[in-house]
Amino acid sequence: MAGSNPNAKPMNLTLKVWRQKNRAAAGQVVQYNVRDISPEMSFLEMLDVLNEDLLRKGDDPVAFDHDCREGICGSCNLFINGRAHGPEQGTTTCQLHMRKFSDGDTITIEPWRSQAFPVNKDLSVDRSAFDRIIQAGGYVSVNTGGVPDGNEIPIPKPIADRAFEAATCIACGACVAACKNSSAMLFVSAKVSQLALLPQGQVERSTRVENMVAQMDREGFGACSNIGQCAAECPVGISLENIAILNREFISAKATSNNLA
Amino acid sequence: MSWITKTFSSSIGRKIIMSLTGLFLCTFLLVHLLINLQMLRHDNGDSFNFWAEFMGTNPLIRGMEVVLMLGLILHSYQGLALAIKNKKARGAQGYIVNHPEANSKWSSRNMALLGTLLLIFLIVHLMNFWIRSRFDAMGGLAEVRVANLDHPVGDLYSVAAASFKIPWYVALYALAQIALGYHLWHGFTSGFQTLGLNHRKYSPAIRFTGYAFAVIVSLLFAVIPVVMFFGDNYQPRPATGNTVEQSLGADPALR
Numbered sequence: 001m002a003g004s005n006p007n008a009k010p011m012n013l014t015l016k017v018w019r020q021k022n023r024a025a026a027g028q029v030v031q032y033n034v035r036d037i038s039p040e041m042s043f044l045e046m047l048d049v050l051n052e053d054l055l056r057k058g059d060d061p062v063a064f065d066h067d068c069r070e071g072i073c074g075s076c077n078l079f080i081n082g083r084a085h086g087p088e089q090g091t092t093t094c095q096l097h098m099r100k101f102s103d104g105d106t107i108t109i110e111p112w113r114s115q116a117f118p119v120n121k122d123l124s125v126d127r128s129a130f131d132r133i134i135q136a137g138g139y140v141s142v143n144t145g146g147v148p149d150g151n152e153i154p155i156p157k158p159i160a161d162r163a164f165e166a167a168t169c170i171a172c173g174a175c176v177a178a179c180k181n182s183s184a185m186l187f188v189s190a191k192v193s194q195l196a197l198l199p200q201g202q203v204e205r206s207t208r209v210e211n212m213v214a215q216m217d218r219e220g221f222g223a224c225s226n227i228g229q230c231a232a233e234c235p236v237g238i239s240l241e242n243i244a245i246l247n248r249e250f251i252s253a254k255a256t257s258n259n260l261a
Numbered sequence: 262m263s264w265i266t267k268t269f270s271s272s273i274g275r276k277i278i279m280s281l282t283g284l285f286l287c288t289f290l291l292v293h294l295l296i297n298l299q300m301l302r303h304d305n306g307d308s309f310n311f312w313a314e315f316m317g318t319n320p321l322i323r324g325m326e327v328v329l330m331l332g333l334i335l336h337s338y339q340g341l342a343l344a345i346k347n348k349k350a351r352g353a354q355g356y357i358v359n360h361p362e363a364n365s366k367w368s369s370r371n372m373a374l375l376g377t378l379l380l381i382f383l384i385v386h387l388m389n390f391w392i393r394s395r396f397d398a399m400g401g402l403a404e405v406r407v408a409n410l411d412h413p414v415g416d417l418y419s420v421a422a423a424s425f426k427i428p429w430y431v432a433l434y435a436l437a438q439i440a441l442g443y444h445l446w447h448g449f450t451s452g453f454q455t456l457g458l459n460h461r462k463y464s465p466a467i468r469f470t471g472y473a474f475a476v477i478v479s480l481l482f483a484v485i486p487v488v489m490f491f492g493d494n495y496q497p498r499p500a501t502g503n504t505v506e507q508s509l510g511a512d513p514a515l516r
Contacts, residue, residue, distance in 0.1 A: 018357075029357060082360035108358040115352040180361060180370050181347035183272070213271055222350030223272035223343050225279075225372060226451040232364035241459050247273055248457030254268045261264065 010036040011103040015050065017062055018110045020119050023126075027119065029108070039099035043086060044069060044076060046098055047109075063122040071095040071235065074170030077177070078123055079110040084174035084233040092172060092235045112177035116184070116219040129219040130171050130187060136215035137208035138191040140200045153199050166194035168236045175230030175238075181222030186230035188216050189246035190238045196249050206253035213250055275339055280455035282336035283448050289329055290478055297485050303494050306418025307407040314407075314414035317394060337380050344373035368443040369451075375444040382437035389424060390417065405498065419497035425489040426497075434486040442479030449474050 012035050020027030034050050041049070044066050051061035067075035076093040080086035086096040101107065109123060117125040155163075169190035176184050192209050195201030201208070224243060231240045268274045296316065299308040316322050361370055368375065393400035394417050402415030424430050449471030453459070458467065489495040 016357075027354070079356060082356065082358040083363060087363075110356055110358070113351055113354060113356055115350050118352075178361075178364060180365075182350035182352075183347070185272075213273055214267075217272050220350060221272075222347035223275055225276065225343070225347070225369070226447070226454050227365045227369040229361060229365045229370075240454065244454055244457045244459030247277070247455055250271075250273045251277070251457060254264065254274075259264065261267070 008039040008099070009103065010038055011098065011101065011105075013037055013046075013101065013104070014106040016106065016108040017050075017123070018119075019062070019122050020111075022121055023118050027122075037098055039097070041098045042069065042094055043078070043080070043096040043098065044094050063120070063124045065124045066094060069094040072170060074172035077112050077125065077127075077172050077174065079112060079177055081108055084112070084178040085172075085235050089232070090235060090237055092170075095235075112173050114173075114176045114182040114221065116182070116221050117173060117176065125173075127171070127173050129221070130173065130184070132219065133184065133188060133212055133215045134171075134191065137204060137211040138195070139204070140195060140198075141203045155198060159197050163194045163197040166190045166197070166238065166242055169194075169234075169238050170236060172235060174233050174235060176221065178229040178233035179222065179224075180227055180229060181225055183224045183230070184216050184219070184221040185224035185243050185246065186234065186238055186240075188212050189242035192249055193242045193245035196245065205249070206257035207259065209246065209249040209253045210257060210259060213246075275343060276455045278335060278339050279343070280452040282332045282339070284452040285332050286329075286336060287445070287449060287452075287474065290482075294478055294481055298481065300418060300421060300485060300495070301488060305498075306405075306416070306422065309418045309421075310405060310414050310416060311407050311410065313394065313417040314410070317415065333383070337376065340373060340376050366447065369447040372444060372447055375440045378440040379437065379444060382433070382440070385433070386437075390420060393420065403498065416498060422489060422495045423497035425486040425495070428490070431486045431490045435483040438479040438483035441482065442475050445475035445478065446472060 012033065015032045015034060016029045017032060018027055019030045032050055032053075034046065034053065037046050037049060044064070047062060047064060054061045065075045065077055067073045069076075071092045071094055074092070076085075078085065078093045080093065080096070085091055085093045086100070088096050088100055111117075111119050111123045111125045112127075114125075116129040117127055120126050167190070169187060171187060173187070175186035176182050179186075192212060195208060196205055226240070226243070228240055231238060262270070269278060296309065296312045299312055300306060302308050316326075394402055394415055402417055403419065404413035405416040405419075406413050425434075450468050453464075453467045453471075458464075
Protein backbone atom coordinates (compact mmCIF):
# COMPACT_ATOMS: atom_id res chain seq x y z
CA MET A 1 0.00 0.00 0.00
CA ALA A 2 1.16 3.50 -0.81
CA GLY A 3 0.25 4.85 2.62
CA SER A 4 3.65 5.72 4.04
CA ASN A 5 5.42 6.29 0.75
CA PRO A 6 6.14 9.97 0.09
CA ASN A 7 6.73 9.17 -3.58
CA ALA A 8 3.34 7.47 -3.89
CA LYS A 9 1.94 7.79 -7.37
CA PRO A 10 -0.90 10.30 -7.78
CA MET A 11 -4.23 8.77 -8.76
CA ASN A 12 -6.86 9.60 -11.33
CA LEU A 13 -10.38 8.82 -10.22
CA THR A 14 -13.91 8.86 -11.56
CA LEU A 15 -16.46 10.25 -9.11
CA LYS A 16 -20.18 9.71 -9.28
CA VAL A 17 -21.62 12.38 -7.03
CA TRP A 18 -25.23 13.01 -5.99
CA ARG A 19 -26.12 16.57 -7.03
CA GLN A 20 -29.30 18.21 -5.84
CA LYS A 21 -29.93 21.97 -5.92
CA ASN A 22 -32.14 22.16 -2.85
CA ARG A 23 -34.62 20.23 -0.75
CA ALA A 24 -37.42 20.51 -3.31
CA ALA A 25 -35.39 19.83 -6.44
CA ALA A 26 -34.94 16.38 -7.93
CA GLY A 27 -31.39 15.15 -7.67
CA GLN A 28 -29.21 13.05 -9.94
CA VAL A 29 -25.82 11.45 -10.11
CA VAL A 30 -23.22 13.52 -11.96
CA GLN A 31 -19.91 12.07 -13.07
CA TYR A 32 -16.62 13.93 -12.57
CA ASN A 33 -13.00 13.08 -13.16
CA VAL A 34 -10.36 14.16 -10.66
CA ARG A 35 -6.68 14.00 -11.53
CA ASP A 36 -3.42 13.84 -9.60
CA ILE A 37 -4.95 12.87 -6.26
CA SER A 38 -2.26 12.09 -3.71
CA PRO A 39 -2.79 8.89 -1.73
CA GLU A 40 -1.87 10.98 1.34
CA MET A 41 -4.97 13.14 0.95
CA SER A 42 -8.04 12.61 3.07
CA PHE A 43 -11.29 11.91 1.28
CA LEU A 44 -12.50 15.45 2.01
CA GLU A 45 -9.28 16.95 0.62
CA MET A 46 -9.94 14.98 -2.55
CA LEU A 47 -13.39 16.61 -2.68
CA ASP A 48 -11.72 20.00 -2.08
CA VAL A 49 -9.67 19.35 -5.23
CA LEU A 50 -12.84 18.54 -7.13
CA ASN A 51 -14.51 21.73 -5.86
CA GLU A 52 -11.52 23.88 -6.84
CA ASP A 53 -11.73 22.40 -10.32
CA LEU A 54 -15.46 23.15 -10.44
CA LEU A 55 -14.96 26.73 -9.20
CA ARG A 56 -12.27 27.37 -11.81
CA LYS A 57 -14.73 26.24 -14.46
CA GLY A 58 -17.40 28.49 -12.98
CA ASP A 59 -19.52 25.55 -11.84
CA ASP A 60 -21.34 25.17 -8.54
CA PRO A 61 -19.10 23.33 -6.05
CA VAL A 62 -20.38 20.15 -4.41
CA ALA A 63 -21.89 20.88 -0.99
CA PHE A 64 -20.80 18.52 1.80
CA ASP A 65 -20.68 18.82 5.57
CA HIS A 66 -17.36 19.01 7.39
CA ASP A 67 -15.88 20.84 10.32
CA CYS A 68 -12.99 19.60 12.47
CA ARG A 69 -11.56 17.12 9.96
CA GLU A 70 -10.07 15.28 12.93
CA GLY A 71 -12.74 12.63 13.33
CA ILE A 72 -14.25 14.09 16.49
CA CYS A 73 -17.02 16.50 15.50
CA GLY A 74 -19.33 14.18 13.57
CA SER A 75 -20.04 16.68 10.80
CA CYS A 76 -18.76 14.75 7.82
CA ASN A 77 -21.23 12.20 6.57
CA LEU A 78 -20.79 10.61 3.17
CA PHE A 79 -22.07 7.29 1.86
CA ILE A 80 -19.09 6.12 -0.16
CA ASN A 81 -19.28 3.12 -2.49
CA GLY A 82 -22.26 1.71 -0.63
CA ARG A 83 -20.84 2.13 2.89
CA ALA A 84 -21.38 4.80 5.55
CA HIS A 85 -18.08 6.73 5.88
CA GLY A 86 -16.60 4.52 3.18
CA PRO A 87 -14.92 1.12 3.18
CA GLU A 88 -12.70 1.50 6.26
CA GLN A 89 -14.13 0.44 9.62
CA GLY A 90 -14.03 2.69 12.66
CA THR A 91 -13.34 5.85 10.68
CA THR A 92 -15.18 9.01 9.81
CA THR A 93 -15.13 10.27 6.23
CA CYS A 94 -12.52 12.92 7.07
CA GLN A 95 -10.19 10.24 8.46
CA LEU A 96 -10.59 8.04 5.39
CA HIS A 97 -7.53 8.46 3.23
CA MET A 98 -7.16 8.09 -0.50
CA ARG A 99 -4.58 5.34 -0.05
CA LYS A 100 -7.61 3.10 0.55
CA PHE A 101 -8.46 3.55 -3.13
CA SER A 102 -6.59 2.70 -6.31
CA ASP A 103 -5.74 4.60 -9.46
CA GLY A 104 -8.63 4.37 -11.94
CA ASP A 105 -11.30 3.62 -9.31
CA THR A 106 -14.86 4.80 -9.70
CA ILE A 107 -16.23 6.13 -6.40
CA THR A 108 -19.95 6.69 -5.84
CA ILE A 109 -20.70 9.35 -3.23
CA GLU A 110 -24.23 9.75 -1.86
CA PRO A 111 -25.77 11.61 1.06
CA TRP A 112 -27.20 9.80 4.10
CA ARG A 113 -30.60 8.48 3.10
CA SER A 114 -33.39 8.75 5.63
CA GLN A 115 -36.81 10.31 5.61
CA ALA A 116 -35.76 12.08 8.83
CA PHE A 117 -32.60 13.50 7.18
CA PRO A 118 -33.82 15.58 4.21
CA VAL A 119 -31.13 16.58 1.70
CA ASN A 120 -30.27 20.28 1.99
CA LYS A 121 -28.07 20.36 -1.05
CA ASP A 122 -25.94 17.76 -2.85
CA LEU A 123 -24.31 15.66 -0.11
CA SER A 124 -25.37 17.77 2.84
CA VAL A 125 -28.35 16.55 4.85
CA ASP A 126 -30.35 18.16 7.65
CA ARG A 127 -29.67 16.21 10.84
CA SER A 128 -31.59 18.51 13.17
CA ALA A 129 -33.84 15.53 13.98
CA PHE A 130 -30.94 14.38 16.20
CA ASP A 131 -30.89 17.77 17.94
CA ARG A 132 -34.61 17.51 18.68
CA ILE A 133 -34.14 14.03 20.13
CA ILE A 134 -31.39 15.35 22.44
CA GLN A 135 -33.59 18.31 23.40
CA ALA A 136 -36.34 15.86 24.34
CA GLY A 137 -34.25 14.36 27.14
CA GLY A 138 -30.53 14.01 26.43
CA TYR A 139 -29.49 16.32 29.25
CA VAL A 140 -29.03 16.35 33.04
CA SER A 141 -30.27 18.77 35.65
CA VAL A 142 -27.53 21.00 37.05
CA ASN A 143 -28.00 22.79 40.32
CA THR A 144 -27.24 26.49 40.47
CA GLY A 145 -24.77 27.81 43.00
CA GLY A 146 -21.06 27.39 43.44
CA VAL A 147 -18.94 25.13 41.31
CA PRO A 148 -19.15 21.64 42.85
CA ASP A 149 -15.98 19.85 43.77
CA GLY A 150 -14.76 17.52 41.04
CA ASN A 151 -14.78 14.47 43.31
CA GLU A 152 -17.97 15.30 45.18
CA ILE A 153 -19.90 12.59 43.36
CA PRO A 154 -17.94 9.36 43.48
CA ILE A 155 -18.34 7.25 40.34
CA PRO A 156 -16.64 3.85 40.19
CA LYS A 157 -14.08 3.71 37.42
CA PRO A 158 -15.68 0.80 35.49
CA ILE A 159 -18.99 2.66 35.38
CA ALA A 160 -17.30 5.89 34.35
CA ASP A 161 -15.53 3.98 31.59
CA ARG A 162 -18.75 2.43 30.28
CA ALA A 163 -20.54 5.77 30.36
CA PHE A 164 -17.63 7.33 28.53
CA GLU A 165 -17.71 4.64 25.84
CA ALA A 166 -21.36 5.55 25.20
CA ALA A 167 -20.54 9.26 25.37
CA THR A 168 -18.06 8.97 22.50
CA CYS A 169 -21.00 9.03 20.05
CA ILE A 170 -20.39 11.98 17.74
CA ALA A 171 -23.95 12.00 16.34
CA CYS A 172 -22.70 11.68 12.77
CA GLY A 173 -25.76 9.65 11.75
CA ALA A 174 -23.87 6.73 10.18
CA CYS A 175 -26.04 4.35 12.20
CA VAL A 176 -29.18 5.72 10.52
CA ALA A 177 -27.51 5.78 7.12
CA ALA A 178 -26.27 2.19 7.32
CA CYS A 179 -29.41 0.68 8.88
CA LYS A 180 -31.78 -1.04 6.48
CA ASN A 181 -34.61 0.42 8.58
CA SER A 182 -33.09 3.93 8.89
CA SER A 183 -33.37 3.48 12.63
CA ALA A 184 -31.77 5.95 15.05
CA MET A 185 -31.78 3.44 17.90
CA LEU A 186 -27.99 3.25 18.31
CA PHE A 187 -27.71 7.04 18.57
CA VAL A 188 -30.55 7.27 21.09
CA SER A 189 -29.24 4.29 23.06
CA ALA A 190 -25.77 5.81 23.38
CA LYS A 191 -27.12 8.93 25.07
CA VAL A 192 -29.69 7.09 27.19
CA SER A 193 -27.23 4.52 28.50
CA GLN A 194 -24.49 7.10 29.11
CA LEU A 195 -26.77 9.17 31.34
CA ALA A 196 -28.50 6.17 32.93
CA LEU A 197 -25.13 4.88 34.12
CA LEU A 198 -24.12 8.11 35.83
CA PRO A 199 -25.51 9.44 39.13
CA GLN A 200 -26.12 12.85 37.53
CA GLY A 201 -28.52 11.24 35.09
CA GLN A 202 -30.81 9.69 37.68
CA VAL A 203 -33.15 12.67 38.12
CA GLU A 204 -34.59 12.47 34.61
CA ARG A 205 -33.82 8.77 34.16
CA SER A 206 -37.33 7.55 33.30
CA THR A 207 -38.71 10.66 31.60
CA ARG A 208 -35.54 10.86 29.49
CA VAL A 209 -35.94 7.49 27.85
CA GLU A 210 -39.69 7.92 27.39
CA ASN A 211 -39.35 11.35 25.80
CA MET A 212 -36.32 10.56 23.64
CA VAL A 213 -37.92 7.41 22.21
CA ALA A 214 -41.19 9.28 21.57
CA GLN A 215 -39.27 12.04 19.76
CA MET A 216 -37.29 9.46 17.76
CA ASP A 217 -40.58 7.93 16.58
CA ARG A 218 -42.06 11.34 15.75
CA GLU A 219 -39.07 12.19 13.55
CA GLY A 220 -39.89 9.28 11.25
CA PHE A 221 -36.90 7.04 11.92
CA GLY A 222 -37.51 3.32 11.36
CA ALA A 223 -37.75 0.70 14.07
CA CYS A 224 -34.73 -1.34 15.15
CA SER A 225 -34.73 -5.00 14.13
CA ASN A 226 -31.32 -5.89 15.63
CA ILE A 227 -29.57 -6.27 12.27
CA GLY A 228 -26.42 -4.69 13.68
CA GLN A 229 -25.44 -2.60 10.65
CA CYS A 230 -25.31 0.51 12.86
CA ALA A 231 -22.68 -0.83 15.24
CA ALA A 232 -20.67 -2.34 12.36
CA GLU A 233 -20.46 1.03 10.60
CA CYS A 234 -20.18 3.27 13.68
CA PRO A 235 -16.92 5.25 13.39
CA VAL A 236 -16.47 5.34 17.18
CA GLY A 237 -17.57 1.79 17.92
CA ILE A 238 -20.79 2.30 19.90
CA SER A 239 -21.88 -1.26 20.65
CA LEU A 240 -25.24 -3.00 20.36
CA GLU A 241 -25.15 -3.53 24.12
CA ASN A 242 -26.30 0.09 24.39
CA ILE A 243 -29.49 -0.77 22.51
CA ALA A 244 -30.13 -3.58 25.01
CA ILE A 245 -29.64 -1.04 27.81
CA LEU A 246 -32.03 1.35 26.04
CA ASN A 247 -34.63 -1.44 25.81
CA ARG A 248 -34.22 -2.19 29.52
CA GLU A 249 -34.46 1.48 30.42
CA PHE A 250 -37.57 1.85 28.27
CA ILE A 251 -39.30 -1.20 29.73
CA SER A 252 -38.58 -0.24 33.33
CA ALA A 253 -39.49 3.41 32.74
CA LYS A 254 -42.80 2.48 31.18
CA ALA A 255 -43.52 0.02 33.97
CA THR A 256 -42.60 2.30 36.88
CA SER A 257 -42.76 5.98 35.90
CA ASN A 258 -45.59 8.22 37.09
CA ASN A 259 -46.20 9.35 33.54
CA LEU A 260 -49.73 8.29 32.55
CA ALA A 261 -49.80 10.14 29.24
CA MET B 262 -53.89 7.22 24.16
CA SER B 263 -53.25 5.55 27.47
CA TRP B 264 -49.70 4.82 28.55
CA ILE B 265 -50.21 1.16 27.68
CA THR B 266 -51.19 1.72 24.06
CA LYS B 267 -48.47 4.35 23.82
CA THR B 268 -45.90 1.87 25.08
CA PHE B 269 -46.85 -0.86 22.66
CA SER B 270 -47.23 1.42 19.65
CA SER B 271 -43.76 2.93 20.11
CA SER B 272 -40.92 1.49 18.05
CA ILE B 273 -39.44 -0.26 21.09
CA GLY B 274 -42.86 -1.48 22.26
CA ARG B 275 -43.52 -2.96 18.86
CA LYS B 276 -40.27 -4.85 18.85
CA ILE B 277 -41.01 -6.14 22.34
CA ILE B 278 -44.21 -7.58 20.85
CA MET B 279 -42.15 -9.16 18.05
CA SER B 280 -39.74 -10.58 20.60
CA LEU B 281 -42.31 -12.01 23.03
CA THR B 282 -44.51 -13.54 20.33
CA GLY B 283 -41.46 -14.84 18.46
CA LEU B 284 -39.94 -16.53 21.50
CA PHE B 285 -43.36 -17.94 22.37
CA LEU B 286 -43.62 -19.39 18.86
CA CYS B 287 -40.18 -20.98 19.42
CA THR B 288 -41.54 -22.93 22.40
CA PHE B 289 -44.40 -24.11 20.20
CA LEU B 290 -41.93 -25.26 17.53
CA LEU B 291 -40.22 -27.43 20.11
CA VAL B 292 -43.47 -29.14 21.16
CA HIS B 293 -44.51 -29.59 17.52
CA LEU B 294 -41.15 -31.10 16.65
CA LEU B 295 -41.21 -33.57 19.56
CA ILE B 296 -44.63 -34.80 18.46
CA ASN B 297 -43.62 -34.97 14.79
CA LEU B 298 -40.67 -37.14 15.73
CA GLN B 299 -43.17 -39.72 17.02
CA MET B 300 -44.07 -40.37 13.40
CA LEU B 301 -40.65 -41.92 12.85
CA ARG B 302 -41.39 -44.69 15.35
CA HIS B 303 -42.28 -47.88 13.54
CA ASP B 304 -45.67 -48.24 15.23
CA ASN B 305 -48.04 -47.36 12.40
CA GLY B 306 -48.44 -43.93 13.87
CA ASP B 307 -49.86 -45.04 17.22
CA SER B 308 -47.65 -42.71 19.29
CA PHE B 309 -48.18 -39.82 16.91
CA ASN B 310 -51.95 -40.27 16.85
CA PHE B 311 -51.99 -40.56 20.64
CA TRP B 312 -50.25 -37.20 21.04
CA ALA B 313 -52.26 -35.61 18.22
CA GLU B 314 -55.38 -36.64 20.13
CA PHE B 315 -53.93 -35.20 23.34
CA MET B 316 -53.18 -31.88 21.61
CA GLY B 317 -56.66 -31.81 20.14
CA THR B 318 -58.59 -32.60 23.33
CA ASN B 319 -56.65 -31.41 26.38
CA PRO B 320 -58.43 -28.25 27.59
CA LEU B 321 -55.21 -26.51 28.61
CA ILE B 322 -53.66 -27.19 25.20
CA ARG B 323 -56.84 -26.08 23.44
CA GLY B 324 -56.67 -22.84 25.40
CA MET B 325 -53.03 -22.39 24.45
CA GLU B 326 -53.99 -23.08 20.85
CA VAL B 327 -56.02 -19.87 20.85
CA VAL B 328 -53.10 -17.98 22.42
CA LEU B 329 -50.81 -19.51 19.81
CA MET B 330 -53.04 -18.41 16.92
CA LEU B 331 -53.29 -14.90 18.34
CA GLY B 332 -49.53 -14.88 18.83
CA LEU B 333 -48.95 -15.98 15.25
CA ILE B 334 -51.36 -13.38 13.88
CA LEU B 335 -49.82 -10.63 16.04
CA HIS B 336 -46.27 -11.65 15.07
CA SER B 337 -47.15 -11.72 11.35
CA TYR B 338 -49.14 -8.50 11.37
CA GLN B 339 -46.62 -6.58 13.46
CA GLY B 340 -43.70 -7.90 11.42
CA LEU B 341 -45.22 -6.90 8.10
CA ALA B 342 -46.39 -3.52 9.44
CA LEU B 343 -42.88 -2.80 10.76
CA ALA B 344 -41.30 -3.86 7.48
CA ILE B 345 -43.51 -1.38 5.61
CA LYS B 346 -42.85 1.39 8.14
CA ASN B 347 -39.12 0.74 8.00
CA LYS B 348 -39.05 0.74 4.22
CA LYS B 349 -40.79 4.11 4.26
CA ALA B 350 -38.25 5.48 6.74
CA ARG B 351 -35.52 5.38 4.09
CA GLY B 352 -37.40 8.04 2.08
CA ALA B 353 -38.33 8.16 -1.57
CA GLN B 354 -34.73 8.10 -2.80
CA GLY B 355 -32.71 5.10 -1.68
CA TYR B 356 -29.04 4.40 -2.22
CA ILE B 357 -27.79 3.85 -5.75
CA VAL B 358 -24.84 1.80 -4.53
CA ASN B 359 -25.24 -0.09 -1.26
CA HIS B 360 -23.22 -2.94 0.24
CA PRO B 361 -25.08 -4.14 3.31
CA GLU B 362 -23.42 -7.54 2.96
CA ALA B 363 -20.25 -5.86 4.25
CA ASN B 364 -21.81 -5.01 7.59
CA SER B 365 -24.53 -7.54 8.38
CA LYS B 366 -25.95 -11.02 7.90
CA TRP B 367 -28.37 -11.80 5.07
CA SER B 368 -30.84 -13.49 7.43
CA SER B 369 -30.98 -10.42 9.68
CA ARG B 370 -31.81 -8.12 6.78
CA ASN B 371 -34.44 -10.42 5.29
CA MET B 372 -36.62 -11.36 8.25
CA ALA B 373 -39.76 -9.97 6.59
CA LEU B 374 -39.11 -11.93 3.38
CA LEU B 375 -38.39 -15.12 5.33
CA GLY B 376 -41.42 -14.52 7.53
CA THR B 377 -43.68 -14.05 4.50
CA LEU B 378 -42.43 -17.33 3.00
CA LEU B 379 -43.12 -19.03 6.33
CA LEU B 380 -46.60 -17.53 6.47
CA ILE B 381 -47.42 -18.86 2.99
CA PHE B 382 -46.07 -22.26 4.03
CA LEU B 383 -48.11 -22.15 7.24
CA ILE B 384 -51.34 -21.44 5.36
CA VAL B 385 -50.78 -24.49 3.13
CA HIS B 386 -49.70 -26.53 6.16
CA LEU B 387 -52.66 -25.54 8.34
CA MET B 388 -55.11 -26.18 5.50
CA ASN B 389 -53.90 -29.72 5.09
CA PHE B 390 -53.44 -30.75 8.71
CA TRP B 391 -54.84 -28.42 11.32
CA ILE B 392 -58.13 -27.33 9.77
CA ARG B 393 -58.97 -30.89 8.78
CA SER B 394 -58.25 -32.35 12.20
CA ARG B 395 -60.13 -29.63 14.10
CA PHE B 396 -63.19 -29.20 11.89
CA ASP B 397 -65.05 -32.21 10.57
CA ALA B 398 -66.65 -30.06 7.89
CA MET B 399 -63.19 -29.43 6.48
CA GLY B 400 -62.45 -33.10 5.97
CA GLY B 401 -62.20 -34.58 9.42
CA LEU B 402 -60.12 -37.62 10.22
CA ALA B 403 -60.75 -41.33 9.95
CA GLU B 404 -60.91 -43.00 13.34
CA VAL B 405 -58.37 -45.51 14.51
CA ARG B 406 -57.65 -47.34 17.76
CA VAL B 407 -54.37 -46.92 19.59
CA ALA B 408 -52.95 -48.86 22.53
CA ASN B 409 -53.67 -47.57 26.05
CA LEU B 410 -56.78 -45.61 25.05
CA ASP B 411 -60.31 -46.94 25.38
CA HIS B 412 -61.68 -44.73 22.63
CA PRO B 413 -60.76 -44.33 18.96
CA VAL B 414 -58.68 -41.32 17.90
CA GLY B 415 -58.35 -39.36 14.66
CA ASP B 416 -55.83 -40.84 12.25
CA LEU B 417 -53.75 -37.75 11.56
CA TYR B 418 -50.77 -40.00 10.94
CA SER B 419 -52.31 -41.33 7.73
CA VAL B 420 -52.84 -37.81 6.45
CA ALA B 421 -49.15 -37.09 7.01
CA ALA B 422 -47.97 -40.41 5.63
CA ALA B 423 -50.10 -39.99 2.50
CA SER B 424 -49.06 -36.36 2.03
CA PHE B 425 -45.40 -37.17 2.42
CA LYS B 426 -45.56 -39.64 -0.48
CA ILE B 427 -46.13 -36.71 -2.85
CA PRO B 428 -42.76 -35.44 -4.14
CA TRP B 429 -43.64 -31.75 -4.53
CA TYR B 430 -45.18 -31.67 -1.06
CA VAL B 431 -42.08 -33.18 0.52
CA ALA B 432 -39.95 -30.68 -1.38
CA LEU B 433 -42.15 -27.80 -0.18
CA TYR B 434 -41.79 -28.93 3.43
CA ALA B 435 -38.05 -29.43 3.20
CA LEU B 436 -37.50 -26.05 1.49
CA ALA B 437 -39.75 -24.19 3.92
CA GLN B 438 -37.46 -25.34 6.73
CA ILE B 439 -34.58 -23.45 5.11
CA ALA B 440 -36.62 -20.27 5.55
CA LEU B 441 -37.40 -21.35 9.12
CA GLY B 442 -33.73 -21.98 9.86
CA TYR B 443 -32.63 -18.55 8.62
CA HIS B 444 -35.56 -16.87 10.37
CA LEU B 445 -34.58 -18.49 13.68
CA TRP B 446 -30.88 -17.82 13.08
CA HIS B 447 -31.62 -14.13 13.54
CA GLY B 448 -34.84 -14.28 15.50
CA PHE B 449 -33.86 -16.30 18.54
CA THR B 450 -30.93 -14.15 19.68
CA SER B 451 -32.64 -10.99 18.49
CA GLY B 452 -35.57 -11.74 20.79
CA PHE B 453 -33.28 -11.69 23.81
CA GLN B 454 -31.51 -8.50 22.71
CA THR B 455 -34.89 -6.76 22.38
CA LEU B 456 -35.79 -7.65 25.95
CA GLY B 457 -32.52 -6.07 27.03
CA LEU B 458 -30.97 -9.43 27.87
CA ASN B 459 -27.52 -8.67 26.58
CA HIS B 460 -24.73 -9.48 28.99
CA ARG B 461 -21.17 -10.51 28.39
CA LYS B 462 -21.62 -13.53 30.65
CA TYR B 463 -24.82 -14.87 29.09
CA SER B 464 -24.94 -13.52 25.54
CA PRO B 465 -22.46 -16.06 24.13
CA ALA B 466 -24.64 -18.87 25.54
CA ILE B 467 -27.82 -17.26 24.17
CA ARG B 468 -26.17 -16.91 20.74
CA PHE B 469 -24.98 -20.51 20.77
CA THR B 470 -28.40 -21.76 21.84
CA GLY B 471 -30.07 -19.66 19.14
CA TYR B 472 -27.84 -20.94 16.36
CA ALA B 473 -28.14 -24.54 17.58
CA PHE B 474 -31.92 -24.16 17.92
CA ALA B 475 -32.18 -22.78 14.37
CA VAL B 476 -30.12 -25.55 12.81
CA ILE B 477 -31.41 -28.51 14.81
CA VAL B 478 -35.11 -27.60 14.73
CA SER B 479 -35.25 -26.76 11.04
CA LEU B 480 -33.11 -29.76 10.09
CA LEU B 481 -35.25 -32.23 12.05
CA PHE B 482 -38.46 -30.72 10.68
CA ALA B 483 -37.05 -31.12 7.16
CA VAL B 484 -35.75 -34.63 7.72
CA ILE B 485 -39.10 -36.09 8.89
CA PRO B 486 -40.99 -35.75 5.56
CA VAL B 487 -37.92 -36.88 3.61
CA VAL B 488 -37.52 -40.00 5.74
CA MET B 489 -41.23 -40.75 5.42
CA PHE B 490 -41.03 -40.28 1.66
CA PHE B 491 -38.22 -42.78 1.21
CA GLY B 492 -39.10 -45.19 4.03
CA ASP B 493 -41.34 -48.20 3.38
CA ASN B 494 -42.46 -48.31 7.00
CA TYR B 495 -44.51 -45.15 6.78
CA GLN B 496 -47.73 -46.04 4.99
CA PRO B 497 -51.15 -44.43 5.36
CA ARG B 498 -54.06 -46.69 6.19
CA PRO B 499 -55.82 -47.28 2.86
CA ALA B 500 -59.25 -46.48 4.25
CA THR B 501 -58.45 -42.86 4.97
CA GLY B 502 -56.91 -41.92 1.65
CA ASN B 503 -56.43 -38.39 2.88
CA THR B 504 -53.86 -36.88 0.60
CA VAL B 505 -52.99 -33.29 0.20
CA GLU B 506 -54.08 -33.37 -3.42
CA GLN B 507 -57.56 -34.28 -2.32
CA SER B 508 -57.66 -31.72 0.46
CA LEU B 509 -56.53 -28.97 -1.93
CA GLY B 510 -58.80 -30.25 -4.69
CA ALA B 511 -62.01 -28.64 -5.78
CA ASP B 512 -64.28 -31.58 -5.00
CA PRO B 513 -65.60 -31.15 -1.45
CA ALA B 514 -66.72 -34.78 -1.37
CA LEU B 515 -63.11 -35.86 -1.46
CA ARG B 516 -62.04 -33.58 1.38
